[in-house]
Amino acid sequence: MAGYDDRDGFIWMDGKLVEWRQANVHILTHALHYASSVFEGERCYNGKIFKSSEHSARLLRSGEMLDMPIPYTVEQINAAKEEVLKANGLTDAYIRAIAYRGAGDEMGVASLNNPVRLAVACWTWGAYYGDAKMKGAKLDIAKWKRPSPETIPCEAKASGLYMICTMAKHAAQAKGCSDAMMFDYRGYVAEATGANIFFVKDGEVHTPAPDCILNGITRQTVIGMLRDMQIKVHERHIEAHELAGFEQCWLTGTAAEVTPVGQIGEYTFEVGDITRRVATEYEALVRA
Structure with missing residues (x-):
């Protein structure tokens, strides 16, 4: 496909559908210089956005945490996503909603007088990790840690x-890996670069407590599925030495969906029964 700046279609920007190639911002947009932006990644399956309202609500909460109130409601954001899907003729797609401080009266760190903008785009996007979804992704161990x-x-x-x-x-x-696993500032297992992580040992599931990482919507969904399956889930601090004792591993996220992991650094994992079952049932859930 063409680059993301050179495609046919439409992007929703501040209440209007804009031709894809014309969906631009000024070079002095505050977010470009100071990262004053929040976003959501979502997937639409068979014409239905999975957990659309939950994502829209999180976008608003994220804006509030950055002292950047977003001037739309959950219902308005949901409607914008539906509008852009329809305009692009897509029923199976990835959706990116982004809110950001635009160009305005201020160009220093402070930006309260600059408007908060909202845009929504969508495109077709297959498996985030390619064929790793079948055979298991290979992960490096990152030198960077999730901060306090x-x-x-x-x-x-x-x-x-x-x-x-x-x-x-x-x-x-x-290094030939699909992704990297990150530790947190204390040295506990945290997450991958854009996905939460789960491990299996003796028929039970272990996943990092979300006390310094994003408590992903897919993560929460999978934990609920596991409990419905009567599989015990431990949300806790996981130390590095424990990686040697885990039998299975997978990643979760809107883009990643449920992706098995075959290797993290020197540690290897099987794509076992629990991993396959979770992946299969998640796929059924999102397409229900």
Whole structure:
């Protein structure tokens, strides 16, 4: 496909559908210089956006945490997503809603007088990790750590928080890996660069407590599924040495969906029964 700036179609911007190639912002847009932006990634399956309202509500909460009130309601954001899907003729798509401080009266760190903008785009996007969804992704171990919640608004899906994720993923790809697993500031297992992580041991599931990472909507969905399956889930701090004892591993996220992991650094995992069952049932749920 063409680059993301050179495609046919429409993007919703501040209440209007704009031709794709004309959906631009000024070079002095505050968000470009100071990362004053929040976003959501969502998927539409068979014409239905999975957990659309939950994503829209989180977008608004993220804006509030960045002192950036977004001037739309959940219902208006939901309607914008439906409008852009219809305009582009898509029923199976990835959707990106982004709110950001635009260009305005201020161009320093402070930006209260600059307007908050909202845009929604959608496009077709297959498996985030390609064929790793079948055979298991290979992960590097990142040198960057997720920071303390005293230093960042870790519950916000804020663009600036992904800077170290980009660097970690670039380093992983240079080693032939699909992604990287990150530790947190205390040395506990945290997450991948854009997905939450789960492990299996002796028929039970272990996943990092979301006390300094984003508590993903897909993560919460999968935990609910596991409990419905009567599989015990431990949300806790996971130490590095425990990786050697886990039997299975997978990632969750809107883009990642449920992706098995076959290797993290020197540690290997099987794509076992629980992993396959979760992936299958998640696929059925989102297409129900």
